[in-house]
Amino acid sequence: MRVIVADDSMLTREGIVSILERSGFTVAGQAGDGTALLALVRAENPDLVVVDIRMPPTHTDEGLVAAERIRAEHAGIGVLVLSQYVEPAYAMRLVEDHPEQVGYLLKERVFDPAILVDALRRLADGETVIDPTVVSRLLGRRRAKDPLDVLTAREREVLALVAEGMSNKAIAARLVITPRTVEAHVAQVFAKLGLLDDPDSHRRVQAVLAYVRSPLRPADGPGPGGG
Template identity: 65%
Template structure:
C-alpha cells in the first residue's frame, strides 16, 4: 500500500510516517499544506491520502476541501481524514460527495497504528470508515423528528456499526450472531428507511448518511 501523508505540524507528520513505515506501509510523499498535498497526490498517485482536516492558511477545513478534490479528480485514490475534534458534519460532507473509499478518524487513533492500518485497508477495499466516537455521539442524540424511530434497538446498533464501515461478517463477529442474522437486520433497516432497490453498497451508504444526519 502506497500512502501520502499531509499534516502541517512537522513532528506529528514525522511520527505518523514513522508508525506507518514500521507497520509495513510505504509512504511515498509528505505534505505540509493542501496545495502540497494535491501536488504530491498528482505526482505519486498513491493508494491512499492520509489528511489532517485543519491545515494552513486558516486551519479550518482546508484538508477536507483537498480530500474532496482528490476524490473528484483522482477517484482511484482513497482518502483517510484525521480530525482533532469530533465533527460529525465534516464526516457527513465527506460521505455525501464521494461515499466510497473514504474514512474519518479522530487524530488520537494514530497512536493505535493497528486501527489506522485497518482503516486504510478497508477504504482501499471500497468501504467507508467513520470513527466509533462519532457514531457513539450520534447514538446519544435525541431528536423530535427521527427517521430512525422505527428501528429496534438492535437495528440501530447494527446501523451504527455499518456507519463505522463494518462488513456483515465483521458485524456478526462483533455481535456474536450468525451472518444470516445480520443480513436479516440489514434488510429490515433498508425496508424501514424506505430505501429503493439498488446495489447493496449504495443502500448501505444511503443508510449511513441517514444515520449521520439523524442519528
C-alpha cells in the first residue's frame, strides 16, 4: 500500500516513514503542512495518509481540516490523524463527518510498529480506529438520555473495543472470552441500537458513531482536552 506522511517535524516524519518502509508499505511522499499535503495527495493518489492534527501556520487544526478535505474529495483514501494530546472533540468531528476509513491515534502510539501497521491495515479494510485513551475518556462521561443505556455493562465494554477498531478475535483475547461469545455480544449491540443488516452500510462504524454521539450531561462540559 502507498502512504503519504504529513507532519511539520522532520524527525517525526522520518521516524514514521522508517517504520512504514520496514513494514512493507511504500511511502509515496512527505509533506510539512496542509497545503503541501493536499497537493501531494492529488498528484499521487495514495491508499493511505498519516497526518498530524497541528501543522503550520497556526498549529491548531490544519491537519484535521486537510484530513476532512481528503475524505471529501478522495473517498477511497484512508486517513489516520495523529494528535499529541487527548482531544475527543476532534476525534468525534472526524468520525462523524466521514466515518469509514478514518482513524485518530495519539502520536506516541505510532512509534510502536505493531500499533501503526494494525491501524493502517484496518483503515484500508474500511474500519474506523479511535485511540483507546479517547474511547476511555468518552466512556467515563456521564450522559443524559443515553441511547447506549439499553446495553449491558459487557456489551458496552465490547462496543468500546469495537470503537478502538479491534476485530472480534482481538476483543475475545482482550476480554478472555471466546470469539463466538464476542459475536453474540456484537449482534446484541447491533440489534439494540437498531442497526439493520444493510449491505450498503458498515454496522461496526454505525455502532462507533452511536457511541461517540451519545449526549453529555450539561454539567459535564466538554472535558479536558475536548476543545
